[in-house]
Amino acid sequence: MWSYDKRLQYPVKITHTNPKIAQIIITQFGGPDGELAASMRYLSQRYSMCDRRVAGLLTDIGTEELAHMEMICAIVYQLTKNLCMEELVASGFDKYYVDHTLALWPLAASGSPWTATYFQSKGDPITDLHEDMAAEQKARTTYDNILRLVKDPEVCDPIRFLRQREIVHYQRFGEGLRLIQDDLNSKNFYAINPEFDQNKSDCECKE
Amino acid sequence: MKNSDNVEKNRLLLYIGMVDFAVVELNEFLDTHPQCQEALEYFNYYNQLKNNALEEYAKLYGPLTIRDACNCGNEWKWVTQPWPWEGVC
Numbered sequence: 656m657w658s659y660d661k662r663l664q665y666p667v668k669i670t671h672t673n674p675k676i677a678q679i680i681i682t683q684f685g686g687p688d689g690e691l692a693a694s695m696r697y698l699s700q701r702y703s704m705c706d707r708r709v710a711g712l713l714t715d716i717g718t719e720e721l722a723h724m725e726m727i728c729a730i731v732y733q734l735t736k737n738l739c740m741e742e743l744v745a746s747g748f749d750k751y752y753v754d755h756t757l758a759l760w761p762l763a764a765s766g767s768p769w770t771a772t773y774f775q776s777k778g779d780p781i782t783d784l785h786e787d788m789a790a791e792q793k794a795r796t797t798y799d800n801i802l803r804l805v806k807d808p809e810v811c812d813p814i815r816f817l818r819q820r821e822i823v824h825y826q827r828f829g830e831g832l833r834l835i836q837d838d839l840n841s842k843n844f845y846a847i848n849p850e851f852d853q854n855k856s857d858c859e860c861k862e
Numbered sequence: 863m864k865n866s867d868n869v870e871k872n873r874l875l876l877y878i879g880m881v882d883f884a885v886v887e888l889n890e891f892l893d894t895h896p897q898c899q900e901a902l903e904y905f906n907y908y909n910q911l912k913n914n915a916l917e918e919y920a921k922l923y924g925p926l927t928i929r930d931a932c933n934c935g936n937e938w939k940w941v942t943q944p945w946p947w948e949g950v951c
Contacts, residue, residue, distance in 0.1 A: 661926045662875060663946045664886075712893040719886060729947035823887070830894035 657718070664722040665816040669733040669809045674748035676805050677734035678764060683727045683801070683817070685761025685769035688793040690727055690817075694720035696774035696790060700783045706838065709780065709831040713787075716824050723817055728759045730810060784832040788825055795821035871923050878915045878926070884908040 683689045697717030704710040735748065735757050743749055750766070761769035774790070777783050798818035805811055888905040895901060920930035924939030931940055944950050 658928060660882075661940070661943075661946060662878065664883075665879065666876070667947070668949050708893055708896060712890065715886075715890050715893060719890075725947065729949070732947050733949045823890070827890050827894055834894060 660722075663726050663729060664719070665726060665813050667726055667729040667733065667813050669730065669807070671807060671809070672736060672738055672742070673734050673807065673810075674738055674743060674746040676807070676810065677731045678746070678748060678751065679804055680727060680734070680801060680810070680814075681731050681759075681762065682764035683794070683797060684724060684731065684759065686763035686765075686767075686797070687773045688790065688797045689761070689763075689769070689773075690720050690724035690794075691761050691769055692773040693717075693790060693794060694724060695771065696776065697787065699774070699776040700787070703776075703778045704780055704783070706780065706831075706835055708834055709784070712827055712831050716827065719820070719824075723820065726813055726817065730813060731759060732757075734810070780835045781832070784828055784835065787828045788832070791821045791825035791828065795825070871919075874915065874919050874922070878912065878919060881908050881912045881915060885912055 685691055694717050697713040697720065701710045701713035701717065704713055738748070738757065743752055751762075754760070763769075775783075775786050777786070795818055798814055798821065801814055802811060802818070805814065885905065885908050888901055888908065892898065892901050892905060916926055916930050919926055920934055924943040925931040925934050928940070931938075
């Protein structure tokens with residue numbers, strides 16, 4: 656179950672359109688390290704996560720990523736609102752426009768469409784948490800790159816907020832990994848996959 | 863809507879964003895520290911502030927959640943008020 660809050664997690668109010676930077680920022684909607692991939696990664700991984708605390712973390716961070724996706728979409732939407740044809744062609748936005756007009760569609764800055772192959776859901780808590788920590792760092796690097804390319808303070812402000820969240824989520828996933836490792840049977844540390852080949856009665860990481 | 867109303871509406875929306883930020887942070891922190899009493903207290907405190915502010919906003923300007931959508935006048939303000947991505951308050 657989910658419910659929607661009719662507000663952005665952090666305000667987005669952009670007064671100057673700029674289709675050039677919209678084409679860069681859209682990568683955090685549908686690109687390999689974008690918010691859609693982040694949300695789908697965590698919300699897919701949570702079902703088989705054997706530790707309830709970490710399953711909660713995946714649920715809540717996966718939900719927050721949806722709010723980040725909405726902020727990115729709001730930025731792109733406002734950067735391309737009411738564009739004139741000359742502006743649109745001069746910025747190279749015409750190639751997106753021909754397929755999607757001014758609608759939002761998830762793709763990378765390179766033009767590749769969003770795909771589920773951007774993330775993994777492996778069913779091993781250690782494997783999945785390492786993927787999640789890496790994902791947060793990759794997204795943080797992407798935001799750093801965006802901040803080097805974009806100068807409009809009205810765009811940079813919400814982008815900086817999103818960058819900070821990657822750092823906090825990395826921290827939380829690191830704590831999640833520690834919780835899992837603390838609960839592992841040390842004799843089986845390297846050998847077993849605790850979500851798959853341990854039965855419930857002797858699973859060390861169940862409560 | 864008068865300009866002074868808009869300033870007040872923006873102020874309240876910003877306040878909701880601030881207290882909700884604390885709620886989100888504490889929610890995720892508590893996921894990995896479920897026994898932390900200090901965080902539990904902070905969570906309860908900010909969650910109350912958030913719920914009060916959401917209720918006040920709904921009464922004055924229209925609901926931000928379906929939970930707050932009742933007693934908001936004689937029309938369904940959920941769809942007659944702007945959507946958040948529009949960039950207007």
